[in-house]
Amino acid sequence: MAELLEDIKKPENLVHKKSSVLTDNVMHYCPGCSHGVVHKLIAEVIEEMGIQDKTVGVAPVGCSVFIYNYLDIDWQEAAHGRAPALGTAISRLRPDRFVFTYQGDGDLAAIGTAETIHACNRGENMVMIFINNGIYGMTGGQMAPTTLEGMKASTCPFGRDPKTDGNPLKMTEIVAQLPGTNFVTRQAVHTAAAVRRTKKAIRKAFEKQKEKTGTSFVEVVSTCNSGWKMNPVDSNKWMEENMFPFYPLGDIKDV
Amino acid sequence: MSELRLMKGNEAIAEAAIRCGTDGYFGYPITPQSEVMERLMELRPWESTGMVVLQAESEVASINMLYGGAGCGKRVMTSSSSPGISLMQEGLSYMAGAELPCLVVNVVRGGPGLGTIQPSQSDYFQSVKGGGHGDYKLIVLAPASVQEMADFVELSFDLAFKYRNPAMILSDGMIGQMMEKVELKPQQKRWTDEEVAQMHSWATTGKTADRDRNIITSVELDSEAHEQFNNRLQAKYREIEEHEVRFEEIDTDDADYLIVAYGSSARISSAAIEILREKGLKVGLLRPITLWPFPTSRLQELSGKLKGILSVEMSSGQMVEDIRLAVNGKVKVEHFGRYGGVVPSPDEVADALEQKLIGG
Numbered sequence: 001m002a003e004l005l006e007d008i009k010k011p012e013n014l015v016h017k018k019s020s021v022l023t024d025n026v027m028h029y030c031p032g033c034s035h036g037v038v039h040k041l042i043a044e045v046i047e048e049m050g051i052q053d054k055t056v057g058v059a060p061v062g063c064s065v066f067i068y069n070y071l072d073i074d075w076q077e078a079a080h081g082r083a084p085a086l087g088t089a090i091s092r093l094r095p096d097r098f099v100f101t102y103q104g105d106g107d108l109a110a111i112g113t114a115e116t117i118h119a120c121n122r123g124e125n126m127v128m129i130f131i132n133n134g135i136y137g138m139t140g141g142q143m144a145p146t147t148l149e150g151m152k153a154s155t156c157p158f159g160r161d162p163k164t165d166g167n168p169l170k171m172t173e174i175v176a177q178l179p180g181t182n183f184v185t186r187q188a189v190h191t192a193a194a195v196r197r198t199k200k201a202i203r204k205a206f207e208k209q210k211e212k213t214g215t216s217f218v219e220v221v222s223t224c225n226s227g228w229k230m231n232p233v234d235s236n237k238w239m240e241e242n243m244f245p246f247y248p249l250g251d252i253k254d255v
Numbered sequence: 256m257s258e259l260r261l262m263k264g265n266e267a268i269a270e271a272a273i274r275c276g277t278d279g280y281f282g283y284p285i286t287p288q289s290e291v292m293e294r295l296m297e298l299r300p301w302e303s304t305g306m307v308v309l310q311a312e313s314e315v316a317s318i319n320m321l322y323g324g325a326g327c328g329k330r331v332m333t334s335s336s337s338p339g340i341s342l343m344q345e346g347l348s349y350m351a352g353a354e355l356p357c358l359v360v361n362v363v364r365g366g367p368g369l370g371t372i373q374p375s376q377s378d379y380f381q382s383v384k385g386g387g388h389g390d391y392k393l394i395v396l397a398p399a400s401v402q403e404m405a406d407f408v409e410l411s412f413d414l415a416f417k418y419r420n421p422a423m424i425l426s427d428g429m430i431g432q433m434m435e436k437v438e439l440k441p442q443q444k445r446w447t448d449e450e451v452a453q454m455h456s457w458a459t460t461g462k463t464a465d466r467d468r469n470i471i472t473s474v475e476l477d478s479e480a481h482e483q484f485n486n487r488l489q490a491k492y493r494e495i496e497e498h499e500v501r502f503e504e505i506d507t508d509d510a511d512y513l514i515v516a517y518g519s520s521a522r523i524s525s526a527a528i529e530i531l532r533e534k535g536l537k538v539g540l541l542r543p544i545t546l547w548p549f550p551t552s553r554l555q556e557l558s559g560k561l562k563g564i565l566s567v568e569m570s571s572g573q574m575v576e577d578i579r580l581a582v583n584g585k586v587k588v589e590h591f592g593r594y595g596g597v598v599p600s601p602d603e604v605a606d607a608l609e610q611k612l613i614g615g
Contacts, residue, residue: 047494053461058323059472068470074459076326077472079349085316086323090459092307093279093329094448097461117321118312 013080021045021052025069032232034222035063037189038131039070041199042100045206046073057091062104063137081112084119087126088098092228098209100127106136109171111147116171123180123214127205130172130217132247141227145169148246154226163200168246172219176253182214184253188221190236190242201251221247258439264404264430267437268334268360269294271308271405275412276445278329279307281320283339286372287428288362291334304445314339318346318359323354324383326471329457330412334360335429337378338369340386346388347421351488353472354457356415358408359393360424362431365596373596374519379573382425382522383547383573390485390491394422394499395546400434403544409440416607418495419457425546427569429519429598455465462589483592501544502553506532510539513557513611515578516567517543526569526601531608538608546574553582563587567604570594 007013021043029035046055055073059065068075076078078086083101091099108116108130116128136142140219143153143160146168150159160168177182183205187198198220205216221243223235230238262270265552268291272280282292292310307324309318318332324331335343340361350357361382365375382395394414396407404426404481411422442513452460505525507513512531516524521542531538541557543550558564564586566575575590582588591607593599 003390027283053463056459056461068468072462072468074462074469075471076323076459077353077470077474079345082315082319082322082346085311085319086326087315088309089279089281089307089320089323089329089331090327092309093324093327093331094460096448107556114312115316118316157471224347 012077019047021047021072023070023072027070028066029063030226032223032225032235033063034133034189034220035131037195038129038198038220039067041195041202042102042129043071044199045203046071048203049206051098052205054096055100056094058086058090058099058101060101060103060107063108064102064104064131065138067102079200081107081110082115083107084112084115084124084128084191088119088122088124091124091126094211095125098127098206100129100206102129103131104137105116105130105132105134105146106142109169111221116167116175120175120215120217121178121180125209125212127209128217129202129217131222132219133222133227134168134243135224135227136222146171147171148242151242170247172199172217172252173201175215176216181217182211182255183216185251186219186221186247186249188239188249190223190239219247221249256441258417259420260439261434261436262399262401263290263432263434263505264398264426265290265432266541267360267401267405268293268424269298270439272332272410273300273304274440274442275409276304276330276443277306277332277412278445279309279311279324279331280333281311281317281324281331282333283311283314283317283335284602285336285339288336288360291360293492304442306445314342319345321357322346322353322355325350325357326353326459328455328460329592330446332358332360335509336362336364337366338376340381344381346386347393348389348391349473350421351391351393352389353471354417354419355421355471356412357421358411358415358424359421360426363427366592371596374569374598375594375596376427376518376520377502377571377573377594378425379546379568382423383549391488392420392495392547392577393494394418394420395425397425397544397546398421398430399521399542401430401433401437401519404430405437405439409563414499416549418491420491420495425518427519429581430606436469447552477554496548499558500550500552501540502550503544505542506539507539507541507557509537509538511562512608513539513541513561513564514567514604514608515541515543515554515564517546517573517574517599520567520569523599523601526602527604527608530601530605536613546603549577549581551577551581552580558582558585563589565608565612566590567593567599569598
C-alpha cells in the first residue's frame with residue numbers, strides 16, 4: 001500500500017493538478033456544499049485564461065463571504081447585496097480588468113435585487129456568478145427569495161406558502177430579458193458531466209467579457225445539505241427532482 | 256491657469272471635481288444638490304480627463320460604487336442631500352471599516368423624514384458621530400462660501416487618501432444654491448493606473464506575481480483580532496484629531512462673548528457680530544472648518560476668558576453638545592437655532608445672544 005502511494009505521487013502519474021489560482025487554505029464549507037466546486041471551476045478558468053493579474057473578484061455576504069481566502073486574486077468584499085454596484089465601478093474605472101461578482105440567492109435576488117437588475121440593464125461589463133440553493137445558509141437556513149413552494153426553512157417551518165410568503169423568484173429569467181446581458185445560463189454541479197458544462201459556461205462568460213458587450217450571468221443551482229437537512233447524495237437527488245423542474249438548466253440567452 | 260467665475264456652490268463642486276483629477280462620480284438626483292451631477296453631465300469630463308460620471312439607481316448603489324472605485328485606489332465621490340445621505344450610512348460604515356478613501360458631499364436640507372428642500376444643519380450628529388453602525392469617524396469639512404465648496408473637494412481627497420478614511424463636505428441648501436464668485440484652480444492630471452498601483456499598494460489593481468493578493472474587507476470574526484483592528488482605527492482618529500483641526504476666528508482677541516457657528520450660520524453670525532459690536536458688546540466668532548476633528552482644544556483655551564458662548568446652528572441644538580464637552584462647564588454655553596428649513600437673520604442671532612447670555 002505504501003509503495004502504491006509513493007507511486008501515485010510521481011509526477012508522471014499526475015492526472016489532475018490543483019489550480020494555481022486556488023490557495024492552500026482549508027475551505028470552511030460543509031461537506032457536499034456546491035460552493036467549493038464552483039470556486040475550483042472559477043480558479044481553473046482564470047488560470048487557463050492567464051488572467052490572474054487582471055481579475056478583480058467581488059465577494060458577497062453569505063456562506064461565500066470568505067471566497068477571498070480561496071482564490072488567489074485581488075478581492076473586494078461587498079455589503080449584503082451590493083456586489084453589482086462595486087462591480088459597476090470597478091469595471092468602469094478599470095475597463096482593462098476582468099470583473100466578476102459571486103453571490104448567493106439572498107444576496108443577489110432579495111436584498112440586492114435593485115443592484116442586480118440595474119447593473120444587468122446597464123450592461124456593465126462583468127461576470128455575475130449566482131449560486132441558488134433556495135435557502136440562507138450562513139444565517140442558519142431561513143427562507144430565501146428562491147425557496148420553492150412547499151419547501152421548509154426555519155422562517156417557513158411548515159413549507160413556503162405563496163399566499164403568505166410570496167412566490168419563488170426566477171431572477172435569471174428576469175435578467176435574460178434585459179438588453180444589457182449578453183449571456184445568461186443556468187447550470188448545476190451535481191454530476192461530473194454537469195461540472196464540465198458549468199466550467200464551460202463560466203469560461204464562456206469570462207471570454208464574453210473581451211467583447212465588452214455587457215453582463216454575462218451564470219446561475220448555478222446548488223445544494224445546501226445542512227440547510228436542507230439532507231445528506232449530500234439525497235440533496236443532489238432532491239435538487240434534481242424538485243429544483244430542476246422549476247429552475248430548468250441550460251442557456252437562456254446567448255447573443 | 257486659475258479662472259474667476261460666478262456660479263452656484265453645487266456647480267463649484269462639479270467644476271472643482273473635474274479640475275482636481277477626480278476619477279469617478281456616482282450619484283442619484285435629490286434636491287437641493289442635483290446641479291452637481293447635472294453640471295458634470297453637461298461638462299462631459301469623460302471626453303477631457305477620462306472621469307467617469309454615472310447616475311446610479313439609488314443612493315445605496317452610489318455609495319457602494321464608491322466602495323468599488325475606492326477599492327481600486329481611485330478618487331471617487333458622490334453628492335446627495337439628507338435623506339439620500341441617510342441611505343448611504345451603511346456603505347460609509349463599510350468604507351470606514353475597510354479603510355477606503357472617498358468624498359461624500361451632503362447639501363443638507365431640513366428633516367426628519369422627507370422634511371423640506373430648504374437649507375438646514377440638522378445632519379451634524381449624523382456626520383460627526385459616525386452615522387452608521389460601529390465605532391468610526393468621517394473627516395467632516397464645512398464650507399461657508401462657494402469658494403470653499405470648490406477648494407474643499409481637493410482638500411477632502413487629500414485628507415481621505417492620507418488617512419485612508421471617507422471624508423465628507425457638510426454643506427447646506429443655502430451654500431449649494433447661492434451664487435458667488437469663485438476662483439477655480441487649473442486642470443490637474445488624473446493618476447494613471449501605474450501611479451495608483453505604486454502609491455496605493457493596498458488597492459485591487461490586479462494581483463501580480465510579486466505581491467500577495469489584496470483584499471478589501473471589513474469582516475473579522477475573531478473578537479480579539481477585531482478589537483486590535485478597532486484600536487488601530489482609534490489610533491488613526493487620534494492622529495487626525497491632533498493634526499487636522501481647522502477653524503477660523505473673527506474678533507476673538509478681545510471678546511467677552513463667543514459665537515460658534517459653521518457654514519451658512521457662520522456667514523449670518525459674522526453679520527450679527529457687527530451689529531453687536533456697534534452696540535458696544537465685544538463678541539467674536541469661532542468658525543469650525545473641520546467639524547470632525549472638532550476645535551476642542553481651541554475652545555478650551557478660549558473658555559477661560561469668556562463670559563458666555565452661543566452656538567448658532569440651523570438645528571435644534573447639536574454642535575452645542577460638543578462645545579459643552581469642550582469647555583466642560585467652565586463657561587455658560589447656550590444654543591440658538593432656527594430649523595425645519597428656516598434660515599435665521601443676523602438680527603435674530605444678535606437678539607438671541609443678548610437674551611441668552613447677557614439677559615434682558
